[in-house]
Each structure stands twice: as C-alpha cells, then as structure tokens.
Amino acid sequence: MKVSEVVPVKFVGGKMLILDQSKLPGEEKYLEMETKEDIYVAIKKLKVRGAPAIGVAAAYGLYVSTRHSHAKTLKEFRPEVKEVADYIVKARPTAVNLSWALSRMMDRLDTFNGDVSDAKQMLLSEADKIRVEDENSCHKMGEYGLTLLKPGMGILTHCNAGTLATAKYGTSLAPIYLGTEKNYDFKVFADETRPLLQGARLTAWELTKAGVDVTLICDNMASIVMKNGWIDAVVVGCDRMAANGDGANKIGTSAVAILAKEYGIPFYMFVPTSTIDYDTKTGDDIQIELRDGKEISEMWYKQPMAPQGVKTYNPSFDVTPARYITAVITENGIVRAPYEENLLKLKERTVK
Ligand SMILES: CSC[C@H]1O[C@H](OP(=O)(O)O)[C@H](O)[C@@H]1O
Numbered sequence: 001m002k003v004s005e006v007v008p009v010k011f012v013g014g015k016m017l018i019l020d021q022s023k024l025p026g027e028e029k030y031l032e033m034e035t036k037e038d039i040y041v042a043i044k045k046l047k048v049r050g051a052p053a054i055g056v057a058a059a060y061g062l063y064v065s066t067r068h069s070h071a072k073t074l075k076e077f078r079p080e081v082k083e084v085a086d087y088i089v090k091a092r093p094t095a096v097n098l099s100w101a102l103s104r105m106m107d108r109l110d111t112f113n114g115d116v117s118d119a120k121q122m123l124l125s126e127a128d129k130i131r132v133e134d135e136n137s138c139h140k141m142g143e144y145g146l147t148l149l150k151p152g153m154g155i156l157t158h159c160n161a162g163t164l165a166t167a168k169y170g171t172s173l174a175p176i177y178l179g180t181e182k183n184y185d186f187k188v189f190a191d192e193t194r195p196l197l198q199g200a201r202l203t204a205w206e207l208t209k210a211g212v213d214v215t216l217i218c219d220n221m222a223s224i225v226m227k228n229g230w231i232d233a234v235v236v237g238c239d240r241m242a243a244n245g246d247g248a249n250k251i252g253t254s255a256v257a258i259l260a261k262e263y264g265i266p267f268y269m270f271v272p273t274s275t276i277d278y279d280t281k282t283g284d285d286i287q288i289e290l291r292d293g294k295e296i297s298e299m300w301y302k303q304p305m306a307p308q309g310v311k312t313y314n315p316s317f318d319v320t321p322a323r324y325i326t327a328v329i330t331e332n333g334i335v336r337a338p339y340e341e342n343l344l345k346l347k348e349r350t351v352k
Pocket residue numbers: 046049050051052158159160161162165166170171172198236237238239248249250251316
C-alpha cells in the first residue's frame with residue numbers, strides 16, 4: 001500500500017476509522033471510533049495525532065458521537081452536541097486545529113435550519129469538507145514548498161508532519177512527496193524525536209514506504225549532520241502559530257531552528273491557515289502540553305533506562321521564535337518576515 005493511501009482518519013461504510021499510530025511501525029491497524037470517549041482517548045494517547053489530523057478526527061468524532069441522539073428538535077440536539085465538543089476539545093491543548101475544527105462544526109450547527117436528521121447529515125458533510133480542504137491545502141503547501149527546494153537536496157525533518165499528521169500528503173513532508181514524484185532524489189535526515197519517536201516510528205516509516213532516501217538520526221545528531229554539510233534545508237510542521245509568527249511545534253524544534261541559523265541553513269515551517277491563531281499574540285501565550293514523564297523514563301526500552309521514580313519534565317512542544325523562521329509556507333502562499341504584518345495581509349487576502 002503506497003504511503004499516500006495510508007491516511008490517518010477515514011469514514012467508510014458508515015464507520016469512522018483511525019489508523020492507530022501508537023502501534024506504528026510494527027502494526028498497521030485501523031480502529032473504529034463510536035463514542036466521544038473513543039475520540040478523546042485516541043487523541044490523548046496519540047493514536048491519531050498531528051494538528052490537522054486531530055482536527056479532522058474531532059470533526060468526524062463529533063458526528064459519530066451524536067448521530068444516535070434521540071433529540072426531537074434542534075433545541076434539544078444542539079446542547080447535546082455542544083457537550084460532546086466541550087469534552088473532546090480537552091484532549092490536548094496545543095494544536096489549535098482541535099478547537100478550530102470543533103468551533104467550525106458548532107458554528108454550522110448553531111446557524112443550521114432543518115430537522116435533527118438533516119442536522120446530523122450536515123455534521124457529516126462538514127467533517128468531509130474539513131478533511132477534503134485539508135488534503136487540498138497540504139497539496140498546495142507541497143507545491144509552494146517545492147519552489148524552495150532543489151533536486152538532490154539534503155533535508156532535515158523533526159517529528160512527523162507527513163500524511164499521518166494530516167488528511168493526506170502532510171505539511172512539511174508534502175514537498176518531499178511531490179518532489180519524489182518528479183525524481184528530485186532528496187536525501188532526508190529524520191530526527192527520531194524523543195520521547196514518542198514520531199520521527200523514527202512515523203516519518204522514517206512513511207518516507208521509506210514512499211521510496212524516499214531517509215536516514216534516521218538521534219535528536220542530538222542534528223548539529224553534526226549540519227556541520228558535515230549534508231543539510232540544505234530544514235522542514236517542520238506547526239501545531240499553533242501566534243500572530244507574530246512564533247510557531248509551536250514538537251519539542252526540540254526550536255533547538256533545530258537555532259542550529260540551522262548558526263549553520264546558515266534555511267528553516268521552513270509549514271503552517272496551514274487553520275493552524276494560525278490570530279487571537280494569540282506571541283509564542284509566550286501558547287499553552288504547552290505537559291505529558292506523563294513515563295514517556296521519557298519507561299517507554300521503548302526493554303531494560304530500565306532510568307532509575308525507578310526519577311523526576312522528569314516532559315513538555316510535548318516548544319516555541320520557535322519568528323526570528324529563526326526563514327519562511328512560513330501556507331496553502332495560500334509563502335510568507336516571510338515581518339511576520340505579524342505579512343500574516344495579517346495573508347488573512348485579509350484569504351478571508352472567505
Ligand atoms: C502537521 S502538524 C504535525 C505536528 O504535530 C506533531 O505533534 P504530535 O505528534 O504530538 O501531535 C508535531 O508537532 C508535528 O510537527
């Protein structure tokens with residue numbers, strides 16, 4: 001199965017299915033989502049992860065969790081759906097797509113006229129729209145991103161912003177897929193991305209399946225591969241971009257950005273417009289998810305790799321200040337500094 005057909009969320013035969021990414025690369029298994037608890041746990045435990053994919057999953061999840069409601073009127077149905085949305089949104093705080101997708105679904109329901117069964121159908125079609133729009137925006141980001149890359153380039157990635165993090169194609173991996181279709185022969189170096197190893201388990205898996213030349217490295221090797229001259233560009237995703245261009249992404253991204261600046265290597269952040277949060281002024285205002293320290297001290301190794309009960313600190317994201325970002329690639333074009341001004345121009349240009 002080509003990786004581009006391995007999508008993280010799908011709705012087929014009346015069922016919502018997610019690819020359980022916590023089991024990759026060892027097992028490719030789809031799980032059916034039926035209740036709000038199923039969705040919450042799947043997002044919380046990163047069975048489905050990546051900002052856009054989380055938004056798509058939340059949208060379909062809102063539909064499947066409420067489609068069996070016995071509400072007779074919209075007046076009864078709306079609060080039931082709101083209660084589910086308010087529950088699912090608490091699964092993870094940093095990726096703005098989760099609240100963005102749920103707010104969009106609720107806005108459609110609040111202004112909807114019709115009977116309850118029509119409203120349920122509308123929720124499903126809105127979730128389909130969110131998925132298709134994300135797939136199209138990823139492809140456009142791939143096209144814009146490819147204008148910044150050249151055949152044979154060495155590219156460093158951090159975490160996973162590929163097909164598995166979106167409806168399809170990915171954000172920062174999209175230009176790698178589109179370039180590979182044109183025989184660009186990229187040499188990708190994928191940071192393993194501790195502690196949950198999205199780079200090792202997901203990016204290396206996706207790119208290998210797509211026939212891309214990928215070398216897996218530990219996060220602490222990013223400097224030496226840059227020093228060796230093997231990296232011509234860094235491409236990363238984003239979970240929430242503040243109005244000033246500060247971007248929150250997987251923990252360790254800011255360190256890679258600082259290294260890239262030091263080595264004079266362009267650092268490209270791929271940001272769907274659904275991930276730009278104009279209501280958050282700077283990166284300092286972005287809530288960083290703190291996760292269970294056992295992800296650091298007890299996962300992955302067959303033997304104890306840390307003293308039992310050792311104190312841990314496990315922020316799941318960090319913020320890259322705008323000054324370290326060479327360009328922001330969106331589905332509506334490439335944005336460069338000054339970001340506050342140019343992100344606003346992007347918004348004005350693309351408000352539907
Ligand atoms: C295209 S957004 C991908 C983004 O999400 C990842 O975080 P997580 O795996 O915890 O959901 C990481 O920050 C990626 O860059």
